[in-house]
Structure formats: structure tokens, C-alpha cells
Amino acid sequence: MIDKPNLEVQIAEMKLKNPVITASGTFGYGEEFSPFIDLDKLGAMVLKGITLKPKMGNPPPRVIETPSGMLNSIGLQNVGVNRLIKEKLPYLKKFNTPVIINISGDTIEEYVELAERLGEVSKDMGVTGLEVNISCPNVKKGGMAWGTDAEATYKVINSIRKTTPLPLIVKLTPNVTDIKTIAQAAEEAGADALSLINTLVGMAIDIDSRQPKLANISGGLSGPAVKPVALWLVWQVFQTVNIPVIGIGGIIKVEDALEFIIAGARAIEIGTANFVNPRITIEIIEGIEKYLRENNIKDVNELVGSMKI
Amino acid sequence: MSFIYNSKVKILSKEKVAPNIYLMSLKAPEIAQDALPGQFIHIKCSKDNYPLLRRPLSIHRIDKEKGEIFILFQIIGEGTKLLANKTIEHDLDIMGPIGNGFNIYPESRKIMIVGGGIGVAPLLALCEESIRQGKEVGVLIGALKKELVIGEESFKILGAKVEVATDDGSYQYKGLVTDLLEKIIREGWLADQIFACGPKPMLKRISEIALQTNINYQVSLEERMACGIGACLGCVCKIKTKDKREYKVKYEYKRVCVDGPVFTGSEVIWDD
Numbered sequence: 148m149i150d151k152p153n154l155e156v157q158i159a160e161m162k163l164k165n166p167v168i169t170a171s172g173t174f175g176y177g178e179e180f181s182p183f184i185d186l187d188k189l190g191a192m193v194l195k196g197i198t199l200k201p202k203m204g205n206p207p208p209r210v211i212e213t214p215s216g217m218l219n220s221i222g223l224q225n226v227g228v229n230r231l232i233k234e235k236l237p238y239l240k241k242f243n244t245p246v247i248i249n250i251s252g253d254t255i256e257e258y259v260e261l262a263e264r265l266g267e268v269s270k271d272m273g274v275t276g277l278e279v280n281i282s283c284p285n286v287k288k289g290g291m292a293w294g295t296d297a298e299a300t301y302k303v304i305n306s307i308r309k310t311t312p313l314p315l316i317v318k319l320t321p322n323v324t325d326i327k328t329i330a331q332a333a334e335e336a337g338a339d340a341l342s343l344i345n346t347l348v349g350m351a352i353d354i355d356s357r358q359p360k361l362a363n364i365s366g367g368l369s370g371p372a373v374k375p376v377a378l379w380l381v382w383q384v385f386q387t388v389n390i391p392v393i394g395i396g397g398i399i400k401v402e403d404a405l406e407f408i409i410a411g412a413r414a415i416e417i418g419t420a421n422f423v424n425p426r427i428t429i430e431i432i433e434g435i436e437k438y439l440r441e442n443n444i445k446d447v448n449e450l451v452g453s454m455k456i
Numbered sequence: 457m458s459f460i461y462n463s464k465v466k467i468l469s470k471e472k473v474a475p476n477i478y479l480m481s482l483k484a485p486e487i488a489q490d491a492l493p494g495q496f497i498h499i500k501c502s503k504d505n506y507p508l509l510r511r512p513l514s515i516h517r518i519d520k521e522k523g524e525i526f527i528l529f530q531i532i533g534e535g536t537k538l539l540a541n542k543t544i545e546h547d548l549d550i551m552g553p554i555g556n557g558f559n560i561y562p563e564s565r566k567i568m569i570v571g572g573g574i575g576v577a578p579l580l581a582l583c584e585e586s587i588r589q590g591k592e593v594g595v596l597i598g599a600l601k602k603e604l605v606i607g608e609e610s611f612k613i614l615g616a617k618v619e620v621a622t623d624d625g626s627y628q629y630k631g632l633v634t635d636l637l638e639k640i641i642r643e644g645w646l647a648d649q650i651f652a653c654g655p656k657p658m659l660k661r662i663s664e665i666a667l668q669t670n671i672n673y674q675v676s677l678e679e680r681m682a683c684g685i686g687a688c689l690g691c692v693c694k695i696k697t698k699d700k701r702e703y704k705v706k707y708e709y710k711r712v713c714v715d716g717p718v719f720t721g722s723e724v725i726w727d728d
Contacts, residue, residue, distance in 0.1 A: 175687030182460050194690075204709050208680045210690035214503040224709060225691050262696075337687060371505045399505065422683040423500065423508060425462060425551070 152439035153446040154432070156190070156413050159314035159339035159390050161245050161276055161415060163190035166447060167404070170280060170395055170418030171249035171318070173198050176235040177242075177313050183425035186339045188432060190414060191245040194235070196280050198250075199264075201227035207363040211351050215254045216370030216397070217419060218349055220363035222250055223283060223290075228264050244362035247316065251283055251290065255306045266311040277306060277313050279338075282320030282345035284367045291345075294320040297332040308337030316393060319384070320342040321373075326380050327387045331424065332379045341384060342393035342416060349350040370419040371397040378410050385411025385452055399427065401434025408435075411452035458495075460685060461486050462552055464547045470540075474530045474606055475507060477574065478540050479516070485493035485523030487552045491515050493581035494676055494718045497552030498684035501535040511535040512681050512713070513599055514578035514653070515553060517610075528606070530574040543562050555717045558651055558674055560589060563637065567591045568615070568647035568671075570642075570662060571655025572598040574632055576607040578676050578717075580614075582651055587615050594645060595619070598633025598654065602626040634661040647671055650721075660726040673721035679712045694725035 168191045174180060177192050182335025186192065204224025211218050226234065231248070239246050248265055252258040258279065265274050281294035281303060293299045304317055308350035317333040319326060321344040330341055351360040359365075377396020385392045393413030396405050399420040407415045420427045435447065444450060460486075468481040487497065497511040517526035531537050536722070540546065560582075567586045571579045576597060577643040593616040599605040600623045611618045611629045621629040621636040629636045633654075646669065652662050666673035681691040692709035693716070707725050710716065 173683075173688060175685075179683075179687040183462055195687075199638050204689060204692070206694075207709075209692060210680050210682045210688065212507055212509050215508055217509060219682070219688070219690060221689050224692070359711050370508055419508070419682075422688055423510065425683075425685065 148442055149440050149445045152436060152444060153448070154315065154436060156431060158393070158414060159276065161191065161314050163245060164188070165432050165435065166408065166414035166433070167428050168247070168393065168414055169193055169209060169421065169428060170288050170416035173421045176231070178238050180421070180425055184429050186239070186242045186244055188429055189244050190432070191247055192239070193247045193249050193278050193376050193416065195225055196221060196223050196249040196251050196283065197225050197228050197231050197352070198252065199228055201225065202229065206385070208360065208362055211360040211366070213351060213368065214372060216353060216368055216372030218361060218366035218368055219346070219394070220361045220366035226449055227323040228261055228437045232264070232272055234270055235284060236274070236382060239272050246273055247276040248274055249254045249277050249278040249280050249318070251280040255303050258303055258364070259306050262307045262311040262313070266313055269313055274313065276316060277307070277311070278316040278318050278342060279307060280318050280345070284322065284348045284365070291320050291322060294329060295323050297328045300329050301332040301336045303335035304333050306336055314339045316340045316342050318345055320345045321380055327383055329378050330384045330388050334390055338390060340391040340393060340413070341388060342395055344373070344380055347376065347405065349374055369397065371399050373397045374403060378406055379450040381396070381407055381412055382410040382454070398431070399423070401431050401438065404431050404435060405438055405450070408447065408450050409452070409454050413451050459491050460551055462551045464549055467542055467544050467546045467548055469542060470542070473528070474588060474604055476604060477528070479526060479528050481524050481526045482526050482548060482550070483523060484550065486557060487550070488518055488520050488523045488525050489586050491525060491553040492557030493518070493585045494557035494578050495553035495555045496578070496717060497525070497550045498554060499539065499551040502540040507533070507535045509682055510551070510684060511539065512565055512678070512684055514676070516577050517584065518581050528572045528574070528577040534719070551684060554713060554716070558589070558718050560586055561672070563647060564591060566645070566646035566647045566721070567593045567661065568650045569631060570598070570635070570650065570652040570654070571595070571597045571607070572658045573604065574606065575652070575654030578653050579651065580607060583611055583616050584614050593617070594647065596621065596633050596636055596640070598658065600624065632640065632658070634658055634665065641665070641669055642688060647672065650696060652676070656703060656726070663721040666721055674718050675721050675724065676717045677712050677719060677724070678717065681713055684713045686711050693719070695719065696723045696725060
């Protein structure tokens with residue numbers, strides 16, 4: 148039996164201790180989870196999505212539970228990039244875990260300015276990479292509009308690529324006819340990796356009041372309910388592109404994470420499960436290691452895309 | 457913010473105190489030690505993915521000596537139904553204590569506590585602490601009808617003066633608990649602070665009364681919640697921003713879970 152299997156994976160220039168990353172919007176700015184886990188044990192952290200200016204977000208109710216999942220419509224409430232740099236990043240400097248900033252914008256110029264700002268402080272403040280959100284379903288402008296059109300995807304990613312040498316992960320939306328064309332556009336534009344999926348658009352109705360349960364009417368569905376969809380899309384994108392794929396969508400136990408890795412994910416992001424069990428990331432890291440040991444696999448990379456058909 | 461524990465705790469007792477309303481005690485020494493009146497715990501009610509999310513429930517009583525906490529809850533959905541079906545000695549996965557808690561001013565002599573329906577849940581611990589600090593405490597309980605009046609005896613045992621209002625007049629004062637509050641103020645019992653928890657229209661009306669009478673007013677709010685630790689920004693409410701130079705009232709969304717659940721009544725924007 149393998150004593151100490153290798154869990155390290157590489158995404159562009161980033162070396163991750165293990166393939167487990169926190170998903171944007173589900174892990175705050177990291178500090179919120181420090182009472183529960185050692186942030187040093189994570190593969191990487193993706194922080195709450197950031198915009199150039201602070202964003203107030205959508206009116207409540209913003210979250211509603213659905214069978215084995217939840218709908219959210221937060222509307223990208225965030226402190227803005229300046230306060231992120233001043234108030235949130237200093238705390239994370241003491242940890243030896245890559246910090247990935249998820250960025251959103253209404254215009255290409257905003258994405259570019261965000262990438263520039265974060266590039267300037269990347270060494271001092273420990274910004275390791277960027278995850279470009281072109282897939283948020285809950286904002287009126289920008290957001291998902293970029294990620295549902297291959298040409299728009301190419302334009303925005305290529306503009307950011309020309310701005311920054313930081314590793315670029317592009318986060319894709321599942322709300323498209325053919326995710327492969329969007330994935331290809333992102334790769335051609337210079338993305339270093341793709342992460343998928345963001346949430347699926349959905350809604351829920353209160354039958355007594357006949358009003359939508361979310362103030363924003365629609366929201367993004369996440370949680371175990373979306374896992375089969377996410378897995379299928381990861382498998383398709385894995386077969387289409389030559390850059391690493393990061394699997395996201397309903398991962399709540401180690402078996403889910405392993406399914407994504409076998410389907411082709413070099414790393415995985417854990418989202419909604421953080422709300423249910425704040426220690427889930429660590430439990431999944433330990434679970435992956437145990438699986439590799441028990442199956443005599445000496446390197447997690449051997450497992451990536453190893454689905455037998 | 458205090459430290460939030462996540463632990464598996466034992467259910468020590470369970471009692472049905474009114475139709476669909478249960479009182480449960482838990483062995484949770486660490487949480488009991490740190491807990492403040494007004495804080496809550498976040499409970500995983502199911503073993504699997506349905507319901508997926510935890511349920512936030514107010515800490516009803518805190519027994520630091522025995523290391524026990526109590527919750528008082530109403531069955532309103534799948535989560536609370538599962539919780540009510542748990543039996544003694546069952547393990548319960550909880551996180552807590554969470555939130556800011558009520559702020560009892562040292563200089564306050566008289567405290568008025570107003571609970572509507574299951575809204576009495578966080579107020580018993582507050583009543584106990586107020587009395588421990590030597591305050592004179594009045595408690596007003598509002599309910600639809602007599603069978604739904606919760607907690608009257610528990611407050612009385614602590615030494616509070618308790619009055620009840622029922623909408624249908626089946627027990628004590630007939631009418632809204634906010635009308636009863638106004639009557640008591642008119643009769644001359646003026647509190648230094650009012651604390652309340654209950655339906656939003658009730659909380660809003662008390663806010664107006666507190667403003668007119670210039671009494672400090674703190675409310676415990678609730679909102680649909682996911683993480684309970686300030687990360688997801690799901691459970692927000694509209695809170696006025698402090699900038700006094702602006703003519704127009706400005707607001708921001710604050711998290712009920714860790715910025716609250718207790719807010720000053722005058723900073724909450726109620727018009728929704």
C-alpha cells in the first residue's frame with residue numbers, strides 16, 4: 148500500500164498542496180472559516196467575488212432552500228477591490244495557501260482595471276491568481292452575459308490576458324446551449340484553466356401568496372441537486388480543451404470530489420457544502436488521501452480523467 | 457464576535473409546550489459558557505441532504521452551571537419537523553453561539569420585554585440576565601389565542617411582571633400586544649429599554665412607540681439564512697448607514713447572523 152500518496156496538483160503557475168479549493172461566494176474572505184479549519188491545509192482559497200466599486204447586492208429574501216439544494220440571489224454584494232486589499236487580504240498573508248480572487252465587471256474596462264489593481268499588489272498582498280466570473284446569474288449587467296456568448300467570452304478574457312501575467316481561471320456558466328464553444332473561446336483567449344459550473348438559473352414560488360420566494364424572482368441553484376449536471380459538463384469540457392479543468396457543483400462528500408476528478412477535473416471547488424459543514428473541505432482532503440492509499444494510487448494526477456468507457 | 461463552536465451534543469429533554477411548539481434542552485458546556493442572551497445556534501436537522509441547510513434557532517435559556525442550553529421552537533417546515541421528532545440521547549450537530557446578543561445598559565433600571573408568538577424564544581435568557589443584574593422587568597406576551605401563549609410561567613418564576621394580550625381576547629388583554637404596551641406606557645410604567653422579538657409588523661409598531669417615547673429599543677430579527685457565520689451574505693436586512701451629513705436616508709445590507717440578530721430599532725428600515 149502507498150504510504151503517502153501525492154496530492155499536489157498544478158494549475159498554471161500555481162502549485163496546490165491538494166486539489167481542494169473553496170468556491171467563490173461560499174467562503175467569505177476566508178477569515179469566517181478560521182474558527183473551524185486550518186486554512187493552511189487547503190489547496191487554495193477563492194474569495195467572495197469582487198468588483199471595482201463596492202456593491203450593495205439584491206434585496207432579501209436572497210436564499211431559499213430547495214430539495215437537496217438552494218437558490219441564491221445575493222447580487223455580488225462586496226466591499227470593492229480597495230477595501231478587499233486594505234481590510235481582507237492582510238489577514239490571509241500569514242497562510243501558505245494560494246489566494247485566488249474572483250473578479251466581476253459590467254464592462255471589459257472594469258475587468259481590466261481589476262486585474263491591473265490586483266496585479267500591482269499581488270506580490271505584497273499574496274494574490275496568487277484570478278478567477279474571472281463571467282457567469283453570475285444574479286446581476287443585471289455583465290455577469291452571465293459574458294459567459295453565454297463565445298465572442299464576448301473571447302473579448303473579455305483576451306483583454307484581461309493582455310493585462311496580467313497572473314494565472315487566469317475562467318468560471319463558466321452551465322446556462323448555455325453548448326458549453327464546449329465557450330470553453331474553447333476562453334482557452335483561445337489565453338485562459339490558464341477553466342472552472343465549472345457556476346449556478347443554474349431557477350426559481351421558487353410561494354403558493355399561498357403566489358409571490359416568488361426570492362425578491363429577485365430568479366436565483367442560482369447549487370448544492371447536491373446540481374451535481375450530475377456539473378459532472379457531465381466537466382467531462383465534456385475536459386475532452387474539449389487542453390488546459391486544466393476545475394470541477395464545481397454540489398460536492399458534499401469525498402465520493403463526489405472523486406467523481407469529478409475521474410471525469411477530468413484537476414482540482415475541485417467546494418461551495419454550498421461549506422454552509423452545511425464548515426469543516427467539509429478538510430474532510431474531503433483527508434478522504435481523497437485515504438482513497439488513493441486504499442486503491443494503491445501514488446499520485447492524484449493519475450486519477451484525473453481516468454474514467455473507463 | 458465570540459468563538460463559534462461546532463459540536464455534536466446530546467439532547468437531554470424534549471417537551472411539547474403548546475400545539476406544534478417544543479422545548480428542548482441540550483448538553484453543550486462550551487456554548488453555554490460563552491452564550492449571551494439573544495444569540496442563536498445553527499442546527500443540522502437532517503442526516504442527509506434534505507433539508508440541506510441548518511436551521512437557526514434562538515437560545516431560549518442558558519444554564520452555565522449545568523452546561524446546558526435550551527431551545528424553544530415551532531414546527532414550520534421540514535427541518536423543524538425532523539428536529540421535533542428527535543428523541544432524548546440523540547446527537548445533534550450544532551454550531552454556536554452565534555450573533556451579537558442583546559445589550560443591557562448598566563444604568564437601565566426598568567426593562568420591558570415584548571414577545572409575539574414564538575418570538576418569546578430568545579427573551580427568556582434576556583429576562584433571566586436582566587433580573588440577575590437587579591433590573592425591574594416587565595414582560596408582555598402576544599398570541600393569537602390562549603392555547604398559543606408561550607412562556608408565561610417561565611417568565612413569572614424568574615420574578616418578572618408578566619401580562620398577556622390575545623388577539624381574540626380568550627386570555628387577559630384583548631387586542632394586539634403593541635396596544636397593551638401603549639396602554640402600560642400611558643399608565644406610567646416607562647422602561648429605560650425595550651427588547652422585542654416577533655412578527656415584523658409588531659416590531660415595526662414598537663419601533664414607532666419607542667421613538668415617540670424616546671426609549672432605547674433593541675429587536676431580534678430573522679431572515680432566511682444559509683451559512684450562519686457571515687460568509688454567504690444570504691440573511692441580510694436593511695440598516696441605515698451612519699452618515700449624518702446626507703439628507704436622504706441611506707442604507708446598507710447587514711447580515712442578520714453575525715451583524716445581528718439584535719439591531720437597534722431606530723437603525724432598521726421597516727418599510728418592506
